[in-house]
Amino acid sequence: MSADSTYSTSNRNLQAMEALAIGIDIGGTGTKFGIVDRLGNLLFSSEMSTRGQDHLDSYIDELYHNVQPLIEQAGGIGRFRGIGVGAPNGNYYSGTIEYAPNLPWKGIIPLSKMIKDKFKLPVVLTNDANAAALGEMMYGAAKGMNDFIMITLGTGVGSGIVANGQLIYGHDGFAGELGHTIIIPEGRYHQGTGKYGSLESYASATGVVLTTLEVLAGSNQPSLLRDIPEDQLDSKKVYDAAMKGDVLAKEIFEFTGKILGMALANFVMFSSPEAIILFGGLTKSGDLLLKPVREHMENNLIQIFQQKVKILVSHLKESDAAILGASALVWDLKV
Amino acid sequence: MSADSTYSTSNRNLQAMEALAIGIDIGGTGTKFGIVDRLGNLLFSSEMSTRGQDHLDSYIDELYHNVQPLIEQAGGIGRFRGIGVGAPNGNYYSGTIEYAPNLPWKGIIPLSKMIKDKFKLPVVLTNDANAAALGEMMYGAAKGMNDFIMITLGTGVGSGIVANGQLIYGHDGFAGELGHTIIIPEGRYHQGTGKYGSLESYASATGVVLTTLEVLAGSNQPSLLRDIPEDQLDSKKVYDAAMKGDVLAKEIFEFTGKILGMALANFVMFSSPEAIILFGGLTKSGDLLLKPVREHMENNLIQIFQQKVKILVSHLKESDAAILGASALVWDLKV
Numbered sequence: 001m002s003a004d005s006t007y008s009t010s011n012r013n014l015q016a017m018e019a020l021a022i023g024i025d026i027g028g029t030g031t032k033f034g035i036v037d038r039l040g041n042l043l044f045s046s047e048m049s050t051r052g053q054d055h056l057d058s059y060i061d062e063l064y065h066n067v068q069p070l071i072e073q074a075g076g077i078g079r080f081r082g083i084g085v086g087a088p089n090g091n092y093y094s095g096t097i098e099y100a101p102n103l104p105w106k107g108i109i110p111l112s113k114m115i116k117d118k119f120k121l122p123v124v125l126t127n128d129a130n131a132a133a134l135g136e137m138m139y140g141a142a143k144g145m146n147d148f149i150m151i152t153l154g155t156g157v158g159s160g161i162v163a164n165g166q167l168i169y170g171h172d173g174f175a176g177e178l179g180h181t182i183i184i185p186e187g188r189y190h191q192g193t194g195k196y197g198s199l200e201s202y203a204s205a206t207g208v209v210l211t212t213l214e215v216l217a218g219s220n221q222p223s224l225l226r227d228i229p230e231d232q233l234d235s236k237k238v239y240d241a242a243m244k245g246d247v248l249a250k251e252i253f254e255f256t257g258k259i260l261g262m263a264l265a266n267f268v269m270f271s272s273p274e275a276i277i278l279f280g281g282l283t284k285s286g287d288l289l290l291k292p293v294r295e296h297m298e299n300n301l302i303q304i305f306q307q308k309v310k311i312l313v314s315h316l317k318e319s320d321a322a323i324l325g326a327s328a329l330v331w332d333l334k335v
Numbered sequence: 336m337s338a339d340s341t342y343s344t345s346n347r348n349l350q351a352m353e354a355l356a357i358g359i360d361i362g363g364t365g366t367k368f369g370i371v372d373r374l375g376n377l378l379f380s381s382e383m384s385t386r387g388q389d390h391l392d393s394y395i396d397e398l399y400h401n402v403q404p405l406i407e408q409a410g411g412i413g414r415f416r417g418i419g420v421g422a423p424n425g426n427y428y429s430g431t432i433e434y435a436p437n438l439p440w441k442g443i444i445p446l447s448k449m450i451k452d453k454f455k456l457p458v459v460l461t462n463d464a465n466a467a468a469l470g471e472m473m474y475g476a477a478k479g480m481n482d483f484i485m486i487t488l489g490t491g492v493g494s495g496i497v498a499n500g501q502l503i504y505g506h507d508g509f510a511g512e513l514g515h516t517i518i519i520p521e522g523r524y525h526q527g528t529g530k531y532g533s534l535e536s537y538a539s540a541t542g543v544v545l546t547t548l549e550v551l552a553g554s555n556q557p558s559l560l561r562d563i564p565e566d567q568l569d570s571k572k573v574y575d576a577a578m579k580g581d582v583l584a585k586e587i588f589e590f591t592g593k594i595l596g597m598a599l600a601n602f603v604m605f606s607s608p609e610a611i612i613l614f615g616g617l618t619k620s621g622d623l624l625l626k627p628v629r630e631h632m633e634n635n636l637i638q639i640f641q642q643k644v645k646i647l648v649s650h651l652k653e654s655d656a657a658i659l660g661a662s663a664l665v666w667d668l669k670v
Contacts, residue, residue, distance in 0.1 A: 089639060099638050147506040161605070163503045163510070170498070170607020171482040172643060180637045181601040184520060193637045266516040270496070270605050272505020302515045302528045303434050304424060308507060 020079045022067060022121070023327030025128060026050060026087035028102035028155065033067055034320070035074045036327035040139035042320050044070040056105050056114070064118050082122035083115060084329035086131025086322055088158075093173035095125050101192040102156070124329040128152070128322060130167055130176060132279055132314075133160025135325025140316045141277050148273045150314075151178065151264075153282035156192075157200040163271050179204070183263045203260040205281050208235040211252050223248040239285045253285060257292025264293065265300035268309050275310035279321065283313045355414045357402060357456070358662030360463060361385060361422035363437035363490065368402055369655070370409045371662035375474035377655050379405040391440050391449070399453050417457035418450060419664035421466025421657055423493075428508035430460050436527040437491070459664040463487070463657060465502055465511060467614055467649075468495025470660025475651045476612050483608045485649075486513065486599075488617035491527075492535040498606050514539070518598045538595040540616050543570040546587050558583040574620050588620060592627025599628065600635035603644050610645035614656065618648045 020043075024033045027050060034045030048066050053059040071077055089100040095112025097103065112123040126134075133150035136142040142150070146165040152158040157179030161168040168175045179200035180193060187197025188210065201207050212225060212233055224241040225233070225248060241249035264276055282289060294311055301309075314321060355378075359368045362385060369380030383401050388394040406412055424435040430447025432438065447458040461469075468485035471477040477485070481500040487493040492514030496503040503510045514535035515528060522532025523545065536542050547568055551560060559576040560568070560583060576584035599611055617624060625646060633641055649656060 145506075147510075163498060163505070164501050166499050168498045168606055171480075171609035172607055172639075174639050175482075175498070175605065175607035177604040177607075177637065177640075181604050182597055182635050185518070185597060195635060195637060262517055262520060266601070267605070269512040269516050270510065270602070271503055272507055272510035272512075274506035300517050300530060302512065302530060304507075304509050305512075 019081070020074055021081055021327040021330035022071070022083040022119075023131075023323035023325070023330075024063070024067075024083060024085045024115075025131065025322035025326050026085065026090075026103070027128065027322075028088070031063065032323055033063070033070075034323040034327070035070050036324055038331065040324055040328075042323060044073055045320070045323060046070065050103065052104065054104050056109060059104075060114050060118050063115075067119075077119075077121070080121055082124065082330040082333045083119060084131065084326040085111065085115065085123060085125045086128040086326040086329075087111065087125065088128055088156075089174070090125045090127045090130075091173040092124070092126040092130070092167075092169050095123065097125075098174075122330075122333050124333055126167070126169075126329060127158070127160075127174075127176070129158030130160040130169075131325035131329065132158070132321055133162055133167060133277075133325070134328040135316060135321050136277050136279075136314060137162060138328045139324055140321065141312045141314050142275065145274050147271065148275045148277060149178075149267055149271065150277045150279060152280040153203060153205070153260075153278060154280035155205055157204050161271060161273075163273075168271075178263070178267060181263065181266070183259055183266075199259070199263045203256055203263065203282070205235040208238055208252060208256055208282065209233050211255055212238055212249075215248055215252055215255075219248060221248055225249055235282060235285070239288065242285075242288055250288070253288045254292050256282075257289050258296045260289070261293040261296025261298075262300050264297040264311070265305075268297070268301060268305050272305065273309060275312050277312050277314055279314040279316075354416070355409055356416055356662040356665035357406070357418040357454075358466075358658035358660070358665075359398070359402075359418060359420045359450075360466065360657035360661050361420065361425075361438070362463065362657075363423070366398065367658055368398070368405070369658040369662070370405050371659060373666065375659055375663075377658060379408055380655070380658060381405065385438065387439065389439050391444060394439075395449050395453050398450075402454075412454075412456070415456055417459065417665040417668045418454060419466065419661040420446065420450065420458060420460045421463040421661040421664075422446065422460065423463055423491075424509070425460045425462045425465075426508040427459070427461040427465070427502075427504050430458065432460075433509075457665075457668050459668055461502070461504075461661075461664060462493070462495075462509075462511070464493030465495040465504075466660035466664065467493070467657055468497055468502060468612075468660065469663040470651060470656050471612050471614075471649060472497060473663045474659055475656065476647045476649050477610065480609050482606065483610045483612060484513075484602055484606065485612045485614060487615040488538060488540070488595075488613060489615035490540055492539050496606060496608075498608075503606075513598070513602060516598065516601070518594055518601075534594070534598045538591055538598065538617070540570040543573055543587060543591055543617070544568050546590055547573055547584075550583055550587055550590075554583060556583055560584060570617060570620070574623065577620075577623055585623070588623045589627050591617075592624050593631045595624070596628040596631025596633075597635050599632040599644075599646070600640075603632070603636060603640050607640065608644060610647050612647050612649055614649040614651075 097109040150160040159178035184197035188201040485495040494513035519532035523536040
């Protein structure tokens with residue numbers, strides 16, 4: 001065997017050894033993580049709590065402690081190319097999390113560096129919605145698309161924008177905060193940001209509850225929703241009431257869909273995407289939400305954009321999509 | 336002289352021969368055109384009327400007739416690499432103008448093909464604001480920037496968006512219609528589009544006149560503006576009144592700046608640009624407009640975007656900028 005062929009064999013081994021990525025999705029409540037191969041198969045996954053983790057060092061220790069067994073199961077650290085992390089206000093350029101209102105750590109957090117030092121693997125960070133958009137582009141509803149917008153409708157409203165086949169990061173890495181765009185000037189107050197009338201204050205699960213309280217207070221009409229104690233109201237219960245024919249509950253979804261539809265029209269007139277991919281808890285409401293969304297989006301579009309833009313619901317399994325998206329960051333890593 | 340050196344000489348000639356571009360800017364009122372070199376020097380320019388040119392064929396004939404002498408002055412057709420055209424609703428991908436409300440030709444117009452057939456030169460088309468953005472990136476205030484938004488504040492409001500160093504065209508070539516985004520839901524009616532509450536219906540020269548009529552009708556306060564016959568009102572006269580201390584005129588600019596500032600905040604939270612470049616007649620109002628714009632943009636930005644985004648006024652000569660921008664399209668032509 002010549003020296004050349006030895007070299008070539010070890011090269012092949014190296015490729016096989018770097019066939020896996022770790023995807024980590026940090027949310028306000030929980031942190032989900034998993035081992036993903038290049039085809040987007042989630043081989044192993046688990047989760048831990050984020051809430052209450054006031055000390056960042058011990059959070060990273062606990063994360064390492066939890067991920068380490070999965071790494072071993074998958075054949076050891078040598079098989080991994082890197083770690084992809086999605087987190088609110090995660091910055092792709094700096095590797096820091098900056099002023100994330102829903103995370104326990106305040107200010108500017110050098111998250112990439114801390115995880116890299118602990119795991120001894122390259123780390124790439126972006127915000128959670130960008131990670132989800134990448135996941136959709138590689139493995140989901142946006143496969144093959146060069147221009148789309150991903151909107152996550154959960155506790156908050158997040159977004160990731162792809163144009164010309166690339167994630168839009170902006171000059172500072174923070175592009176795509178569509179949940180904070182103002183849709184009703186001087187409208188509803190947003191506690192997390194101190195701003196008025198943002199999309200997130202209406203079209204999130206939290207927003208739906210606030211709308212419910214307003215609608216109930218502003219009407220004397222009987223409603224199933226009046227039987228639910230205020231602190232137990234959530235968007236799922238409003239959905240259930242609407243499905244039972246409750247008039248006020250249906251109004252709440254019509255109102256939410258109208259605001260979201262108007263916002264989507266604005267986003268379309270910005271980047272003219274082929275599709276808008278919706279993701280997250282609120283999409284479970286199906287046509288109850290999507291019908292008014294489509295109607296009001298079309299109503300607010302000028303002619304050249306009408307009847308062109310698909311509104312799709314993500315078909316990735318919700319708990320997996322965020323991990324897949326975060327892991328997808330790793331394949332572009334220049335190591 | 337060897338065959339090789341002959342070849343090399345003719346190659347050099349070819350480069351010299353293709354050192355020029357024709358830039359054409361088609362507006363609702365007039366069509367401006369000029370000869371531009373690679374450094375952005377406008378060597379010759381002229382203009383003709385667009386308004387009243389109901390027959391597209393005779394418009395193209397007249398355009399050719401007007402441009403031809405400039406081509407000869409510049410050394411003949413052999414020196415030209417191509418023609419760049421900026422026009423409202425101009426589509427980069429298809430080379431067509433589609434449903435442009437302010438042009439005399441209705442429906443879908445194969446403009447690129449018609450100009451190419453007439454001039455026997457490659458033609459590239461985009462919308463007027465995209466052309467202006469390219470001009471700013473190559474020769475103006477956005478030189479060296481990878482992420483910026485160009486907003487033209489004229490009779491209407493146009494926009495061109497650059498992210499990751501590229502113009503955002505969208506899946507269909509129509510991205511960047513920010514003037515039509517809804518900023519006041521169910522707000523002012525826009526005659527051209529039939530929509531309500533768009534940015535253009537407030538933050539254009541036309542919008543300022545409409546605001547003036549509303550403000551005058553809604554108040555008994557004395558104002559210099561009351562002496563101007565309604566059909567002679569324009570944004571310049573409102574500016575002059577404000578500079579003389581007229582309270583209502585100042586209110587009109589404060590209101591316009593508030594709406595534009597809020598819209599800019601939304602655009603920043605979309606693509607996080609390094610700067611927003613303003614261009615067009617309304618920018619001549621200077622701080623009267625820009626002060627409230629800056630204030631209300633910052634007020635509506637969430638923390639991570641605050642005090643980061645420059646608002647710049649284009650320093651390209653207005654009549655030249657559009658031609659320069661259109662000509663800039665030519666240098667990327669794959670001939």
